[in-house]
Amino acid sequence: MGIRDVAAAAGVSITTVSDALNGKGRLPDTTRLHVREVADRLGYRPSAAARTLRTGRSGLLGLTTTMRSTEPFALTEFAWFAELVRSATATALDLGYALVVLPASSPHDVWGNVALDGTIVVDPVDDDPLVHELLRRGVPVVSGGHPGSTPVYGWVDNDHVAAVRCVLDHLAQAGAGRIGLLAASDGPGAGKGVAGYRAWCADRGVPPITEEYEARTPGAGRAAASRLLDREPDAVFGLHEGCAAELLAAARARELRVPDDLLLACCGEGTDPSVTSLSLQPALAGAWAVELLVGVIEDAGAGPLLPAQRTVPTRLSVRDSTTRR
Amino acid sequence: MGIRDVAAAAGVSITTVSDALNGKGRLPDTTRLHVREVADRLGYRPSAAARTLRTGRSGLLGLTTTMRSTEPFALTEFAWFAELVRSATATALDLGYALVVLPASSPHDVWGNVALDGTIVVDPVDDDPLVHELLRRGVPVVSGGHPGSTPVYGWVDNDHVAAVRCVLDHLAQAGAGRIGLLAASDGPGAGKGVAGYRAWCADRGVPPITEEYEARTPGAGRAAASRLLDREPDAVFGLHEGCAAELLAAARARELRVPDDLLLACCGEGTDPSVTSLSLQPALAGAWAVELLVGVIEDAGAGPLLPAQRTVPTRLSVRDSTTRR
DNA sequence: GGTATGGGGGGATACGTTTCTTCGTAAAGC
DNA sequence: GCTTTACGAAGAAACGTATCCCCCCATACC
Numbered sequence: 137m138g139i140r141d142v143a144a145a146a147g148v149s150i151t152t153v154s155d156a157l158n159g160k161g162r163l164p165d166t167t168r169l170h171v172r173e174v175a176d177r178l179g180y181r182p183s184a185a186a187r188t189l190r191t192g193r194s195g196l197l198g199l200t201t202t203m204r205s206t207e208p209f210a211l212t213e214f215a216w217f218a219e220l221v222r223s224a225t226a227t228a229l230d231l232g233y234a235l236v237v238l239p240a241s242s243p244h245d246v247w248g249n250v251a252l253d254g255t256i257v258v259d260p261v262d263d264d265p266l267v268h269e270l271l272r273r274g275v276p277v278v279s280g281g282h283p284g285s286t287p288v289y290g291w292v293d294n295d296h297v298a299a300v301r302c303v304l305d306h307l308a309q310a311g312a313g314r315i316g317l318l319a320a321s322d323g324p325g326a327g328k329g330v331a332g333y334r335a336w337c338a339d340r341g342v343p344p345i346t347e348e349y350e351a352r353t354p355g356a357g358r359a360a361a362s363r364l365l366d367r368e369p370d371a372v373f374g375l376h377e378g379c380a381a382e383l384l385a386a387a388r389a390r391e392l393r394v395p396d397d398l399l400l401a402c403c404g405e406g407t408d409p410s411v412t413s414l415s416l417q418p419a420l421a422g423a424w425a426v427e428l429l430v431g432v433i434e435d436a437g438a439g440p441l442l443p444a445q446r447t448v449p450t451r452l453s454v455r456d457s458t459t460r461r
Numbered sequence: 462m463g464i465r466d467v468a469a470a471a472g473v474s475i476t477t478v479s480d481a482l483n484g485k486g487r488l489p490d491t492t493r494l495h496v497r498e499v500a501d502r503l504g505y506r507p508s509a510a511a512r513t514l515r516t517g518r519s520g521l522l523g524l525t526t527t528m529r530s531t532e533p534f535a536l537t538e539f540a541w542f543a544e545l546v547r548s549a550t551a552t553a554l555d556l557g558y559a560l561v562v563l564p565a566s567s568p569h570d571v572w573g574n575v576a577l578d579g580t581i582v583v584d585p586v587d588d589d590p591l592v593h594e595l596l597r598r599g600v601p602v603v604s605g606g607h608p609g610s611t612p613v614y615g616w617v618d619n620d621h622v623a624a625v626r627c628v629l630d631h632l633a634q635a636g637a638g639r640i641g642l643l644a645a646s647d648g649p650g651a652g653k654g655v656a657g658y659r660a661w662c663a664d665r666g667v668p669p670i671t672e673e674y675e676a677r678t679p680g681a682g683r684a685a686a687s688r689l690l691d692r693e694p695d696a697v698f699g700l701h702e703g704c705a706a707e708l709l710a711a712a713r714a715r716e717l718r719v720p721d722d723l724l725l726a727c728c729g730e731g732t733d734p735s736v737t738s739l740s741l742q743p744a745l746a747g748a749w750a751v752e753l754l755v756g757v758i759e760d761a762g763a764g765p766l767l768p769a770q771r772t773v774p775t776r777l778s779v780r781d782s783t784t785r786r
Numbered sequence: 787g788g789t790a791t792g793g794g795g796g797g798a799t800a801c802g803t804t805t806c807t808t809c810g811t812a813a814a815g816c
Numbered sequence: 817g818c819t820t821t822a823c824g825a826a827g828a829a830a831c832g833t834a835t836c837c838c839c840c841c842a843t844a845c846c
Contacts, residue, residue: 138832149796154834161835162793181598184576185519186832188510189801195574196561218543225562232569236521236561237550244557249520251509273506463802474826479804486805487823511802514831790845797838808827815820 137180146174157182188251197228197429198247198255200238200266201280215377215405216418217258220280224256224422231430240266254278254429259324260286276436278429280421281324290428290444294416296325297332299450303373303401303414304336310458312371312399316364317344318383319375320351329375329403345369351378361386365398371458374402380411400457412458415451424448462505471499482507513576522553522754523572523580525563525591526605540702540730541743542583545605549581549747556755565591579603579754584649585611601761603754605746606649615753615769617746621650622657624775628698628726628739629661635783637696637724641689642669643708644700645676654700654728670694676703686711690723696783699727705736725782737783739775746773 143153148171155161156171188194199221221237228235233253238246247269255270258280267286270277279291307315317333319326330346337344345367349360361382364372374380380402384394392398401412424446431444468478473496480486481496513519524546546562553560558578563571572594580595583605592611595602604616632640642658644651655671662669670692674685686707689697699705705727709719717723726737749771756769 139834140832150833151796151835152794155795158834161795164794167794179597181573183514183832184574185510185513185517186801187574187834188576189508189514189803189831190833190835192510192801194510195571218547222543229564229567229569229571232571232574234561234563234571234575236559238559239554242554244554246520246554246557246559248506249509249512249557250559251513272504464804465802475803476805476826476828477824480825483804486825489824492824508802511831512804514801514833515803515805517831788846791843793840793842795838795840797836799834799836801833803831804829806827806829809825811823813820813822816818 137178139180139182142171142175142178142180145178146171194251194253195233196250196252197233197235197426198238198250198252198275199224199235199258200240200255201258202240202261216416219405220258220418220422222422223419224426227423227426228430231426233426233430235426254433256280256425256429257283257288260284260288262286276429276432278425278432280425288443289432290446292421292424292428292446292448294325294421294448294450296328297335299403299414299416300329300332300373300375301336302450302452303403304333306412306452306454307371307373307399307401307458308340310371310395310399311460312369314342314345314369314371316367316369316372317346317375318361318364318372318379319346319348320357320379321348322351323376326375333373333375351376357382358385362389365390365392369398371399371401374400374404376402377404380404380408380413384408384411394457395460399460410456412455413453415453417448417451421448462503464505464507467496467500467503467505470503471496519576519578520558521575521577522558522560522751523563523575523577523600524549524560524583525565525580526583527565527586541741544730545583545743545747547747548744549751552748552751553755556751558751558755560751579758581605581750581754582608582613585609585613587611601754601757603750603757605750613768614757615771617749617753617771617773619650619741619746619773619775621653622660624728624739624741625654625657625698625700626661627775627777628728629658631737631777631779632696632698632724632726632783633665635696635720635724636785637694639667639670639694639696641692641694641697642671642700643686643689643697643704644671644673645682645704646673647676648701651700658698658700676701682707683710687714690715690717694723696724696726699725699729701727702729705729705733705738709733709736719782720785724785735781737778737780739777741775742773749773 139150139153143150146153152163152167153171156163156168157175225235236250252275254276256278257264257267260267260279260283262284264286267277267288277288279288282293283291304315319330333346334344347360347364349356357378365386372383374383380400383400387394387398394400403414403416405415428444428446464475464478468475471478477488477492478496480488481493482500550560561575577600579601581603582589582592585592585604585608587609589611592602592613602613604613607618608616629640644655659669672685672689674681682703690711697708699708708725712719712723719725728739728741730740753769753771
């Protein structure tokens with residue numbers, strides 16, 4: 137059931153059918169309508185594969201991230217990533233594309249088996265080999281998070297330093313004197329977040345109090361949270377999702393009340409509605425990354441466009457955990 | 462940079478290159494290695510589009526669900542659906558497929574532009590037109606949730622009646638006498654869930670106490686929860702995600718303590734770690750749906766297989782909200 | 787009468803694979 | 817010496833679309 141059959145049934149040529157169905161060429165409306173009617177009657181559906189082969193466009197965008205184990209999602213930032221993917225999917229669909237989530241590497245060669253018009257790489261490693269491979273194939277790449285030295289067509293990212301400063305300022309204003317930081321050393325933006333914290337401390341002339349842990353190691357978060365509280369801060373800031381839960385548990389264990397004895401704030405999408413949290417707005421990041429990517433794809437050839445960059449704003453939700461009664 | 466160039470560079474025929482790269486045909490290892498070496502040196506990558514056109518297989522699975530507005534996810538069951546998608550994606554990748562999430566309908570004809578080897582339809586409507594269209598195209602369909610009268614190749618579903626009974630038994634055992642039910646009337650399995658509840662009540666000879674609301678309407682959940690508590694139950698069961706939060710809020714508003722004055726349990730993925738909840742195990746549902754679908758795809762032609770069905774078990778996590786001190 | 791003009795439509799090719807079929811040659815079996 | 821067998825490899829036909837380019841026929845214009 138190809139375009140040929142439609143052409144035969146309608147008594148016209150293949151060219152005419154293609155033009156009629158795609159609104160191209162110069163055809164009288166009568167012909168156009170006739171062809172469409174015949175195509176409908178036959179239940180004809182054009183082959184996506186053939187169209188892709190011919191035009192070189194598949195309408196498919198890839199989305200990937202560095203991942204632990206075979207899971208396609210980074211567990212450290214599950215809520216953040218899930219929301220980013222949801223938003224990216226919706227935006228892609230709005231623009232006429234479909235989005236497929238792929239692992240950075242897999243036993244089967246999935247990357248080789250799917251034709252991609254472009255790809256979003258979330259948190260690429262430095263000089264990401266996957267990105268280089270994609271660019272070599274001519275697949276445009278936009279990154280989520282600063283791409284480092286990896287050359288890409290564009291990227292979206294939060295201003296991590298400003299974000300950290302925002303939270304710290306808020307804690308200070310709420311009366312905190314000794315602010316501790318808990319971070320997952322392998323979390324996204326960890327380096328910049330910690331650096332921003334140290335810079336802020338240096339500005340104020342206060343000593344930094346930080347503990348880090350590997351998110352992959354079970355129990356490491358709990359232990360680090362406990363170590364942090366050992367150092368007797370009057371406020372704590374969790375740089376990554378999950379930090380809040382660990383800190384709350386550790387505080388409860390030593391009978392510290394939040395916010396009375398300890399102020400608590402964290403980055404992340406705030407599953408706990410009582411904890412002050414700084415949203416990184418993953419929905420915006422996902423949507424903008426897709427918009428950037430589609431822009432690159434559709435403007436291909438329109439001059440040597442510099443890598444476009446967009447900074448995703450953060451949003452601080454002040455809640456009970458930093459509101460002294 | 463096609464297979465032709467590789468053939469020319471290696472001094473062999475196209476057939477030989479194809480066979481060498483795909484491990485088919487009868488070729489001495491020397492030839493195979495030589496061809497592969499040349500292909501590598503040239504940086505040759507086979508065209509997924511051409512392969513798809515020729516073989517009729519794209520390695521792509523679709524996943525869709527009935528949705529409100531243009532969002533590709535049903536918001537009522539966000540955590541449930543997100544986890545199902547995550548698990549389905551991972552399983553598909555393990556089996557060598559990629560998964561693309563599509564809306565049931567969209568302004569752009571995305572369904573027509575992507576070649577799918579099969580599709581999972583989550584919570585299809587009765588006699589789903591999308592499913593019929595897919596089947597007409599020859600795309601195998603597996604459904605998540607009972608397909609009703611829609612003909613599909615297989616489905617996965619929870620045993621909603623048993624699930625409800627399980628929770629009610631638990632509440633009764635925990636000392637509940639008057640158990641109220643809160644349900645989103647447009648939630649998945651709502652009909653069966655409520656029916657199961659009524660049946661359970663009938664068995665015991667106790668009057669059912671139910672309130673329903675439309676999840677789409679803002680504030681409806683809060684109002685329904687309040688109405689339910691007006692009827693003075695000593696335990697409440699929220700059939701859908703979000704019910705727990707509404708019920709907790711309503712209980713707090715009238716100074717009922719949980720679990721002392723009111724036992725609380727709900728279905729859902731339990732974002733609140735203090736609420737007893739019955740997980741529908743969306744990860745299992747997603748994985749099994751993919752396995753079923755891939756089975757259908759790869760056994761195509763191996764006899765007229767009856768629709769395969771798998772029942773996803775539920776798991777009750779008993780927590781503080783139903784544990785009397 | 788000859789030639790622009792423009793609407794309407796068809797032929798043929800290319801996109802890059804996979805695979806069916808065929809072909810030659812050399813060793814082995816009778 | 818002649819037929820089987822097996823091996824190694826190539827030719828060529830699809831798969832279904834989009835599109836470049838050309839052709840034909842009126843009408844209109846000089």
